[in-house]
Amino acid sequence: MAFKSDEYYMSIAIELARKAASEGETPVGAVVVRNDGFIAGKGRNSRERDRNALCHAEIAAIDEACRTLGGWRLCGCTIYVTLEPCPMCAGAIINSRLDKLVFAAADPRSGSAGSVADIFGLGYDHRPEIVPGIMEKECKELLKDFFGELRRKNRKMSGIKTVEVKTSEQVKKVAAMADEIWHEWFPSIISVEQIDYMLDKFQSESAIENQLKNENYRYFIVMKGGEYVGYTAVRPDSDGRLFLSKIYIKKEHRRKGYGKAVFEFLKEICRENGLNAIWLTVNKHNDDSINVYKKCGFKIIGEDVTDIGSGYVMDDYFFQLDV
Ligand SMILES: [Zn+2]
Numbered sequence: 001m002a003f004k005s006d007e008y009y010m011s012i013a014i015e016l017a018r019k020a021a022s023e024g025e026t027p028v029g030a031v032v033v034r035n036d037g038f039i040a041g042k043g044r045n046s047r048e049r050d051r052n053a054l055c056h057a058e059i060a061a062i063d064e065a066c067r068t069l070g071g072w073r074l075c076g077c078t079i080y081v082t083l084e085p086c087p088m089c090a091g092a093i094i095n096s097r098l099d100k101l102v103f104a105a106a107d108p109r110s111g112s113a114g115s116v117a118d119i120f121g122l123g124y125d126h127r128p129e130i131v132p133g134i135m136e137k138e139c140k141e142l143l144k145d146f147f148g149e150l151r152r153k154n155r156k157m158s159g160i161k162t163v164e165v166k167t168s169e170q171v172k173k174v175a176a177m178a179d180e181i182w183h184e185w186f187p188s189i190i191s192v193e194q195i196d197y198m199l200d201k202f203q204s205e206s207a208i209e210n211q212l213k214n215e216n217y218r219y220f221i222v223m224k225g226g227e228y229v230g231y232t233a234v235r236p237d238s239d240g241r242l243f244l245s246k247i248y249i250k251k252e253h254r255r256k257g258y259g260k261a262v263f264e265f266l267k268e269i270c271r272e273n274g275l276n277a278i279w280l281t282v283n284k285h286n287d288d289s290i291n292v293y294k295k296c297g298f299k300i301i302g303e304d305v306t307d308i309g310s311g312y313v314m315d316d317y318f319f320q321l322d323v
Helices: 006-022 057-069 087-095 136-158 168-188 192-203 205-214 258-272 287-295
Strands: 029-034 039-044 077-083 100-105 129-131 160-164 218-224 227-236 241-249 277-283 299-309 312-322
Touching (some): 006 077, 006 100, 006 136, 057 087, 136 258, 168 218, 168 241, 192 299, 205 218, 218 258, 258 277, 287 312
Parallel strands (some): 077 100, 100 129
Antiparallel strands (some): 029 077, 218 227
8 A cells, every 4th residue: 555645635535525515514525544545534524414513524534543543543644624624623633643634625714724713833732734725626616516506405495586566556565564574573673653753754655666766776575485475675876786775574484594585686686787795774783683694794894873853863783795
């Protein structure tokens, strides 16, 4: 047996990552190789299948290698992994005394070999040699394809339809939904008097008609089957951004992924119209909505207090998502 190239072993890790993807898992694969070329352990991410946060590719590969080689010390071995290890796996690599870590793609979200933190540089008693970037492009593409496919599937599964508001009948429907949803959603955030004032000013039939005719707004009703699920309103701005004015899902239809599907729809509107970002304002105390926006990748870009008349103000954050 002879040691082959880093690329050779990384290709095996990539095959394992592909297998994980085919099982619906985030594609990550790992291989532990002894310096004479003997493959001591293989692993792939199986967090979903095993419903277990510990089931990362590196942990599985190290586990198998320890059993194959009959000891916890993996001195003289290298681990090849398609993605920069998380803190747990970085810890496992230190604890198993692996000589060397070779990884492909950096992980800006939880990479612990330099991206978020450099656990290996903290001064623990064992420090493996680290080689980043081997077959990086292939692994990045694998992840990108996987998440792209996942988004398409989610949208398809959510099965929503968006219908652009054109008729006064549709305007009436939106105003009715606004009245229902706002009175259910906002009482914990603003007074009922302010809700009524704002509904009249912004979401009455005449207000919506005016926005459509004179203010460049577009309204879309969100439907699932034959049912009205919610609505969204947007306004393309001349600075190249899409202002997301309203996105509301009725109470009984929340937590089904419809909101996320609407965001995907809005991103498509941006792409179709050459817009490069979606921005919105949200009340600073509207914690649930803020969490949803953050989860969807929005970032705070500012804040402001707007006087909307009659002694009411809107105390808002500005959020933006680059498309
Ligand atoms: Zn990990």
